[in-house]
Amino acid sequence: MSDASDTFPTPGGQLGGQGLRTQSVHTQLMEAMLHLKQTIEEHLRQQTQRCGQQELALEEQGHSQAAPEQEALLSQLMCQVVSLLQSGAPGLPSSPLDSGGDISAEQQVPDQAVHQLSDLEAAFVTCCLSNRGIDISTLSSSSLQDFRAYLEDKYHKHRNPLGFINLGISENKLCIDLMMERLSRKDMNYIEESLLQYSDLRGQPFLRKEVARFLTYYCKTPSQLEPENVVVLNGCCAVFSALSMVLCDPGEAFLTPTPFYGGFVLTSSLYSKVELIPAHLDSEVMDGKTPPFQLTVGKLEQALLEAQLKGKKVRGLLLINPQNPLGDVYSPDSLKEYLEFAKRYNLHVIIDEIYMLSVFDESTTFHSVLSIKSLPDPDRTHMIWGTSKDFGISGFRFGVLYTHNKEVASAVSSFGYLHSLSGITQYKLCRLLQDREWIDKVYLPTNRSRLRTSHRYVTNKLQALKIPFLKRGSGLYVWISLKKYLNPCTFEEELLLHRRFLDNKLILSRGKSYLCKEPGWFRLNFAERHLQLAMRRFCQTLEEQKQSQVEKLLEDALRE
Template sequence: MATRNESQLQQNDGAEEDATTISRRAHQTISYPAFYARFGKQVEGNMYDKYDNPEGIINMGQAVNRLMEEEVLARLNKGDALTMTARYQYYFCSFGILELRQAVASLLTRHHKPYKAINPDNLIVMNGVTACLDALSHTFCDPDDVVITPTPVYGRIFTDFQDRSRASVVPLVALQEENFELQPQDMEKLILKIKSEGQSVRACVILHPNNPLGCVSSTSYLRSIMEICAQHEIHVIVDEIYAFSIYDKETEFNSVLRMESVPDPLRTHVLWGFSKDFSIPGFRLGVIHSTNPLVLSCLKTVSHYHSSPQLIQHAAATIINDKEWCDSFYIPTSQKRLAEAYHKARQRLEAMGVVVKKSVAGLFLWANMQAFLQPCNADNENALFTALLNGGVIISPGQMLHCSNPGWFRIVFAVTNEELEIGLSRIEAVLCKWKRSVKTNSS
């Protein structure tokens, strides 16, 4: 991970740094470890382009779905989505315009089939799921309160809860030796341990589908976790941002919203957003579903700092209200393309000697490259990441995702077919060199 100095703010034009110009809180923010901060300029200034920069870096680290890029762009460019009118020049409801909240409620109701139709009044719209997590941290946690999340996990879960609200995120560690699977009693033991140390556990964050594992939790597992949290009066936050990116035909997504009853309705909150499933991360649109009046009241107030432009909200509502395009074309086509890209990437990687964990959802796969590391440790994992970056492709090392077993990497396959082929070829070229190096060192 990045050290404190590596992620500190750069000095401007050689001016001397004066620590007193910003608050202690600001110093905490800029010193928070940010893995990709070390490589931002190297990557952003040298991205692959077929014509202008064919030797540039293939980005297989950022979880973006580019498989439906042209189709989404064409739909948004129809006159009903992004046409500017006087209506969009003025102030509006900061926690989401009614048009979008009704559209999202309809989308989730018709696809997740909840026992009761989603009420738009229970939805809060913010500028991305990251903003939603930050707002929930503000709502639930005082400084040093504990939030539990299973790991490996999307790295920003730690940042979003710790950075501004100063909560403490404690990992519930899932290990390779147990196929990265956890039992409900593991959660119970961790909660009791934390409470015995005098700390307050305020929330548990579950990624469903999981990032980076690409798996979907069973309803029984989710209910067991929720029952344990209910016993200890802990909020359960279920992030379902990949809910419409299930690419395995035999897997049915069991949204928490579908549960006829939950152990503690007032402490159960579901997140979703447009960034992953609808290929528009630039729109910055995330949604919180909650039935807790106090939580909703606080979120509505906090939303003044997290609102998205009204025109963008209207455009998003337009495409998901178009049921023929959204339900009959976009979602099934996206899932089909994700499946094709996943199988292609998995077959290529396995042919290289990489062990790939089976996944059913998301934009990425979870790859074990331990056979190429000798010894297999965090330093060599980072060295392989750097070698791949220098070889023209960026992926996410397990340490960035708080994986306790070195040698795992998350590889995003939802890139264009051309970039997938080139990116995998560059990975293969680097691994071939590493394989020869391992043989030489061991002989």
């Protein structure tokens, strides 16, 4: 899924390296234990209800259906706890739960110590999975649990008015009416024999040709792009995963500024076991000139040096433009600086431009990396784009790679064997991208207008609540600071606030999911049709949080 991973927490030890272990194992363990506690309580509650039932037959039937699911989940959660302990706890007797601090790279458990837990692991882990399978299962279950709850209990005005509203996943729902009308036209309903058969692994030739034209036009490239340099797979994360496989060996790394889109964490670990090394950006303005969370070459240089001192082999730089979750749009000068930095160190540059048509501020201009006339290192520059965000059709599962390096394009196209799109879907996408008149005169103006309206509504609410946020004019989200609602301001408290939102049937993405080094930041998606109700739930949650803090202060005062 291109964006379910926007809410991804990243359990330590599942990502193949220590670059991402800047997160607190304390917080991860706490999250797993909280979920375990809730599941056990639910299991006991159901057992108690069964005991009170009068009809034995119904009791036995209910037990046979529900108990195995509960027991399987308990086993999986215990497996997750064991994995967290293996990944980072500095010895069980002196658990990080006692100190409450983050665990540095130097404190990680050596391999010899991990084997001491094998008996404990064996008590809970089924023999059906390999160690790699256990890692994947643990990461998936923890990262997708909120999204699964949302899918099972979605808000609907009439059918389910108390269901979840998801402001955590980055989906554009503002122009679904336009897309449904366009995709229902007669020109979309076409089937021929070739569409029902295997096709070129790179994507259907007619679609790659149209993608090259589309990107030439909207990226304002200096010359016509070549269809041979286009590879089509089922989503941008699939493209990134394939690039990771062909550009890196297991254990090697990409450098990326944080906070950044957490879906790449899962993507880089599933197949390729590539590490993502963070170049942390600061929210504080140090010199009075540099904007908050500003990416500079100096920060990239520092992160690269620290990685090299730890013996890490960095193979590339991963950038997102417009940036997710910050909303920054890189200037042409900044882009060139990042590309020149990468060339100095022979690094590949992967630039995800999936929000390139979602710049709604008229004073902000997007510049694609493909628009640069003379790239510093064209053979190591690779651009990703898809229709999930700009056109609000994430269910189409469409991602594109454009690279000047034909060797890279050929290698990535091999993944079409596993990650291609159906022929009928490719035909519909081609027809959509061909309709330039509808895109330019109907869809894009309406989409940008609705994004501006929703953004203005949310930011006005945030200003009224005196909640700091980054005011940007691109993307589908706002990066907000809820630090004043955390006491103390820790990732543990951030998690508890996140769960309070869940209690009010509202999902937000917390900063830790984006590897933000500072607790208290959240990403709020405003491209949502039920925004007024969502913001009422948002305000209600914060009021409950403030009341809870007051009650806690009173309790502390009485104890003293």
